[in-house]
Amino acid sequence: MKRIVLFIATNLAVMLVLSIVLSLLGIGRPGAGDTLELGSLLAFSLVVGFTGAIFSLLISKPMAKWSTGARVIDTPSSSTELWLVNTVKALAERAGIGMPEVAVYPGEPNAFATGAFKNSALVAVSTGLLENMNRDEVEAVLGHEVAHIANGDMVTMTLIQGVVNTFVVFLARVVGFFVDKVLLKNNSERSGPGIGYMVTVFVCEIIFGLAASLIVAWFSRQREFRADAGSAKLLGSSVPMQHALARLNGMQPGALPQSIAASGITNGGGWGALFSTHPPFEQRIAALRSVQS
Numbered sequence: 001m002k003r004i005v006l007f008i009a010t011n012l013a014v015m016l017v018l019s020i021v022l023s024l025l026g027i028g029r030p031g032a033g034d035t036l037e038l039g040s041l042l043a044f045s046l047v048v049g050f051t052g053a054i055f056s057l058l059i060s061k062p063m064a065k066w067s068t069g070a071r072v073i074d075t076p077s078s079s080t081e082l083w084l085v086n087t088v089k090a091l092a093e094r095a096g097i098g099m100p101e102v103a104v105y106p107g108e109p110n111a112f113a114t115g116a117f118k119n120s121a122l123v124a125v126s127t128g129l130l131e132n133m134n135r136d137e138v139e140a141v142l143g144h145e146v147a148h149i150a151n152g153d154m155v156t157m158t159l160i161q162g163v164v165n166t167f168v169v170f171l172a173r174v175v176g177f178f179v180d181k182v183l184l185k186n187n188s189e190r191s192g193p194g195i196g197y198m199v200t201v202f203v204c205e206i207i208f209g210l211a212a213s214l215i216v217a218w219f220s221r222q223r224e225f226r227a228d229a230g231s232a233k234l235l236g237s238s239v240p241m242q243h244a245l246a247r248l249n250g251m252q253p254g255a256l257p258q259s260i261a262a263s264g265i266t267n268g269g270g271w272g273a274l275f276s277t278h279p280p281f282e283q284r285i286a287a288l289r290s291v292q293s
Contacts, residue, residue: 046166049166049167050166052165057158060115071104073102084138088142091234092149095149095230098118100113103122103123104124106127109251109265110125110126111125111129111141112264113146113154116154118152123149136243137240137244140231140244141244141265143231144228144241144244146231147226148223148230151230165209169205172201173201175201176204177197217277225284228241232291238289245284249281
């Protein structure tokens with residue numbers, strides 16, 4: 001649950017800081033008068049909504065390597081590393097994408113895929129995953145990560161995050177404008193937005209941002225089901241992925257840096273299920289059983 005809270009808080013913080021800075025510079029604030037320039041406001045909202053999301057996507061690979069201490073395997077130094085590279089290569093060829101960089105990082109069982117482009121992504125696994133799972137299970141996890149890349153999930157989630165952020169910024173300012181008009185409707189000498197506008201925008205961005213997080217989390221959970229099915233398709237059977245999820249269900253997945261936490265292995269559910277970026281392992285196993293071959 002801590003990881004979910006941090007994920008939501010980080011996105012809200014980035015959006016709030018960016019919108020506050022721009023507002024202090026006079027960008028995106030309504031001027032004097034009784035009309036709201038919706039075109040200008042929408043353009044402002046698009047900039048605020050997409051800037052942070054796109055920037056995070058573009059730097060996702062170097063940030064993931066730096067934050068996890070991942071070592072890209074240029075020349076395999078062991079039979080395990082050779083198998084790892086060859087397995088990812090075979091899966092990438094089946095998926096019709098370019099060979100991703102393959103990396104290993106120290107830590108408890110986990111794995112992730114990231115990158116802005118399908119043909120230059122990164123697949124990384126932890127030493128704990130390699131040590132605690134057999135090769136069939138690791139291959140299934142690798143298939144899951146390659147499926148994420150082939151499905152374009154990183155770009156899709158960036159676009160979804162940008163769209164919902166845009167609506168949050170836009171609607172918060174529309175509400176703020178009308179609240180400000182109601183509070184100061186008899187003040188004919190006022191020029192520009194008042195304190196009612198500022199406070200309303202701040203509060204609405206938090207409330208709407210939490211609501212938007214529900215949408216983003218729902219899409220994220222759906223992509224996990226699709227990636228599981230993608231792994232089953234790449235391996236020709238859903239059984240290895242079922243076994244991998246069952247094994248992971250008995251482990252405590254290793255923590256990942258917040259910037260890539262939503263890309264790693266997480267067991268969702270609990271009282272924060274609606275905000276969870278991943279479904280519970282049990283639901284994922286049940287979904288795979290329905291397509292078992």
